[in-house]
Amino acid sequence: MSLTPAFLDELRARTLLSGLIARTVKLQRAGREFRACCPFHNEKTPSFYVNDDKGFYHCFGCSAHGDAIRWMTDQRGLPFIDAVKELAQAAGMEMPEQDRRSAEKAQRAKGLHEAMEDAARWFSERLHGIEGAEARALLKKRGVSDEVARAFGMGFAPDSRGKLKEALKGYGDPMLVEAGLLIGVENKEPYDRFRGRLMIPIRDVRGRTIAFGGRIIGDGEPKYLNSPETPLFDKGRTLYNLDRAQAAARKTGRIIAVEGYMDVIALAQAGFHEVVAPLGTAMTEHQLERLWRASDTAILCFDGDSAGQRAAIRASVKALASIEPGRRLSIVGLPEGLDPDELIYDRGPHEFDNLLRSAQPLADFLWSQEVGAEPLDTPEARAGLRKRLRELVQSIVHRDTREEYSAEFRRRLDALFALPSREVRRPRSGKFHPNWSNAEAPPSTVARRLKASGLNPVLMRELCGALILYPTAISSNIERLTELIDHSREGQILEALLDGALSYPRLDKPTVETILATAGLKAAAEKLVRADGMAYAYIRRHRDHQGAGNDIREAISALAAQPALNRAIEEATAILKERPSDDAFARQVALVRQRQELETHLGNLKVADDENLDE
Structure with a gap:
C-alpha cells in the first residue's frame, strides 16, 4: 500500500x-x-x-x-x-490497493473482528438475562454497578460446551477456533473455551474486541482465564482498557498501571479512569512504551503481596532501558496483602488518591530496593551494592539520563558511607577557575554530557596516574571526579578508585593497588604511573604530597571545564554564522579568549613544575 x-x-x-x-x-x-x-x-x-x-x-x-x-x-x-x-x-475515499496477501489478511482480520464483536454481544445478553443471575450477584458482591458493567461490556459465559458455538455457527468452527472462542482438539469436535465465567472483553486502542478475560463463578481453577494469542491478540503488546484510559490520561496528566482488569474496573467506578493493566504476563517493554505514549507520567501500582512487589521490581528494571528526558515513572506501594480493588472497597477512593500522591520516583524505588537487599556492614556487601547499581545504570540507553542516574547514585552512596575527609574544596585563590557567569556556558551537567568526545585524553591519563600515586587527593575531589567517568580505560580506573573511596575510610597506595587488582586493572594502572614521557610534573614521584594535591585539583578543574567550553564555542560560532551580530561576535571572541587562558594556564603549570624540578 x-x-x-x-x-x-x-x-x-x-x-x-x-x-x-x-x-x-x-x-x-x-x-x-x-x-x-x-x-x-x-x-x-x-x-x-x-x-x-x-x-x-x-x-x-x-x-x-x-x-x-x-x-x-x-x-x-x-x-x-x-x-x-x-x-x-x-x-468516502478508497484506500490505495494492497497486494494480494495483505488484502487476504485484512479480510481475514475483518471476519475475526466481527466474530469477536458478536461474541461480546452474546455474552452481554447472557449476563443481563435469566442465565446471568449468579454472575450479577458476584458483581454486586464486588461492588460493581450495572452501569459500570455495561460500560465495560461485561458478560457471562454459561457453563456449556456448545452454546456459544451454536450461537455463532455462521462463522464456522475454524474461524471461531482461530479467534480463541473455541478449543480445537484433534479428532474431536471443537467446544466453547469459556464456560461458567464472568466475561470481560479486551479491546484494542480503537475499542474493538480482540480477546476476552473470564473470571470463574464460584470455586474452580484457573480463577482467571484469558484468550490465547490470536491474529488479533498479542498479550505482550496489549494493555487492558487503554482505549478508554487514553483520553482520561490526557486530562489528568498521568497513566496508572495495575495488575488485573478487576482492579481497573473497581478504580474506574471510584473515579480513576486513567487506569490500564497487563494481561496475565509481566509488564513488557512494548507495554511500557504504550504507557508513555498515553502520558509522559506513568505510575505502577501492583498488589501489596510479595508477587506484586516482584512484579513492580521487574517492570521498573525493564523501564530503565527506555527512560529518557520527559518520561517519568513512579511506583506506588500498596499496604501488604491488599490489591487496588480491595483497597477501594475497604478504605475508599481517598486512600488510593493519597497513595498516588506519595508514589516513589523510579530512582528512589530502585535505590531503596537495592540498599535494602542485604546488610551493608562488610566491604563485600558494599561492593555488591555498587555493582548492582552500576548494572542498573548501564542498562539505560539514553546517554544523558544514564549519566544523571550514575551521578545521582554516586551522591547517595557518598552520603550513605559518608566520610569526614570527603569535603569538596575550592581551588586555591589565584589559580584558574572557569568563569561560567561570563561565558554563559552550562556547569558540570553539560561537562558530563560532553565528556565522551570532549575530554583531553593526555590530561585524563596523567590525572589517573597522579591519583594512583597520591590517593589522598581522591576523597577531597570526589564530586568533580565523578563528572569525569567515561567508557575509556582511564574512566574505568577512575571509577574503581572512586568506588574504593566509598568503601575505605583511608586510601593509601597498597589499598589502591588491591582495588585496581580486584577490578582487573592492575596492568593498565602500572602503565600510567611510569615517569617516562609524562608531561605534567605533578605525576612525578619526587614532588611533595601537598604540591601534588594542589596541582591535581587544578587539573581536575581544567579537565571538567574543557568539554563544556569547547561546546559553548561551537554553539557561539554556529549562532554567529546563522545570525551575524556584534553581540554574537563578542560572545565568540570572549569564549575563545577563555579557552586560550585555560590552555595557557595548563602550559604554565607544566613549565613552572619543570623549572622547579630543574632546581
Missing part, C-alpha cells in the same frame, strides 16, 4: 476538522474559528482553536498542533495507518 502526498492532501481536504473534533470536544464558534478548553491539558480558559479553512488545530497553552490525521493519532491513540483508514472511510 502506498499513501502518496496527493492522497493524504485529498483526505485532509475532505475531512471537516471541526466536525471530527466536535465528536469528543465541545466547540464554540469564535469568528471564523472554533475554540474550546484544550483536550490535551487541564485548563479553565479556552486556548484551543480549530480552523477549518487552514485545516489545523492549535493550543496556545500547551502548543498542541496538528491536522485531522494528527488528531486521530494523538487524541484517539490510533496507529497512523488505522487513522488514515478511518478518515478515508468517513470521507
Whole structure:
C-alpha cells in the first residue's frame, strides 16, 4: 500500500476538522474559528482553536498542533495507518490497493473482528438475562454497578460446551477456533473455551474486541482465564482498557498501571479512569512504551503481596532501558496483602488518591530496593551494592539520563558511607577557575554530557596516574571526579578508585593497588604511573604530597571545564554564522579568549613544575 502526498492532501481536504473534533470536544464558534478548553491539558480558559479553512488545530497553552490525521493519532491513540483508514472511510475515499496477501489478511482480520464483536454481544445478553443471575450477584458482591458493567461490556459465559458455538455457527468452527472462542482438539469436535465465567472483553486502542478475560463463578481453577494469542491478540503488546484510559490520561496528566482488569474496573467506578493493566504476563517493554505514549507520567501500582512487589521490581528494571528526558515513572506501594480493588472497597477512593500522591520516583524505588537487599556492614556487601547499581545504570540507553542516574547514585552512596575527609574544596585563590557567569556556558551537567568526545585524553591519563600515586587527593575531589567517568580505560580506573573511596575510610597506595587488582586493572594502572614521557610534573614521584594535591585539583578543574567550553564555542560560532551580530561576535571572541587562558594556564603549570624540578 502506498499513501502518496496527493492522497493524504485529498483526505485532509475532505475531512471537516471541526466536525471530527466536535465528536469528543465541545466547540464554540469564535469568528471564523472554533475554540474550546484544550483536550490535551487541564485548563479553565479556552486556548484551543480549530480552523477549518487552514485545516489545523492549535493550543496556545500547551502548543498542541496538528491536522485531522494528527488528531486521530494523538487524541484517539490510533496507529497512523488505522487513522488514515478511518478518515478515508468517513470521507468516502478508497484506500490505495494492497497486494494480494495483505488484502487476504485484512479480510481475514475483518471476519475475526466481527466474530469477536458478536461474541461480546452474546455474552452481554447472557449476563443481563435469566442465565446471568449468579454472575450479577458476584458483581454486586464486588461492588460493581450495572452501569459500570455495561460500560465495560461485561458478560457471562454459561457453563456449556456448545452454546456459544451454536450461537455463532455462521462463522464456522475454524474461524471461531482461530479467534480463541473455541478449543480445537484433534479428532474431536471443537467446544466453547469459556464456560461458567464472568466475561470481560479486551479491546484494542480503537475499542474493538480482540480477546476476552473470564473470571470463574464460584470455586474452580484457573480463577482467571484469558484468550490465547490470536491474529488479533498479542498479550505482550496489549494493555487492558487503554482505549478508554487514553483520553482520561490526557486530562489528568498521568497513566496508572495495575495488575488485573478487576482492579481497573473497581478504580474506574471510584473515579480513576486513567487506569490500564497487563494481561496475565509481566509488564513488557512494548507495554511500557504504550504507557508513555498515553502520558509522559506513568505510575505502577501492583498488589501489596510479595508477587506484586516482584512484579513492580521487574517492570521498573525493564523501564530503565527506555527512560529518557520527559518520561517519568513512579511506583506506588500498596499496604501488604491488599490489591487496588480491595483497597477501594475497604478504605475508599481517598486512600488510593493519597497513595498516588506519595508514589516513589523510579530512582528512589530502585535505590531503596537495592540498599535494602542485604546488610551493608562488610566491604563485600558494599561492593555488591555498587555493582548492582552500576548494572542498573548501564542498562539505560539514553546517554544523558544514564549519566544523571550514575551521578545521582554516586551522591547517595557518598552520603550513605559518608566520610569526614570527603569535603569538596575550592581551588586555591589565584589559580584558574572557569568563569561560567561570563561565558554563559552550562556547569558540570553539560561537562558530563560532553565528556565522551570532549575530554583531553593526555590530561585524563596523567590525572589517573597522579591519583594512583597520591590517593589522598581522591576523597577531597570526589564530586568533580565523578563528572569525569567515561567508557575509556582511564574512566574505568577512575571509577574503581572512586568506588574504593566509598568503601575505605583511608586510601593509601597498597589499598589502591588491591582495588585496581580486584577490578582487573592492575596492568593498565602500572602503565600510567611510569615517569617516562609524562608531561605534567605533578605525576612525578619526587614532588611533595601537598604540591601534588594542589596541582591535581587544578587539573581536575581544567579537565571538567574543557568539554563544556569547547561546546559553548561551537554553539557561539554556529549562532554567529546563522545570525551575524556584534553581540554574537563578542560572545565568540570572549569564549575563545577563555579557552586560550585555560590552555595557557595548563602550559604554565607544566613549565613552572619543570623549572622547579630543574632546581
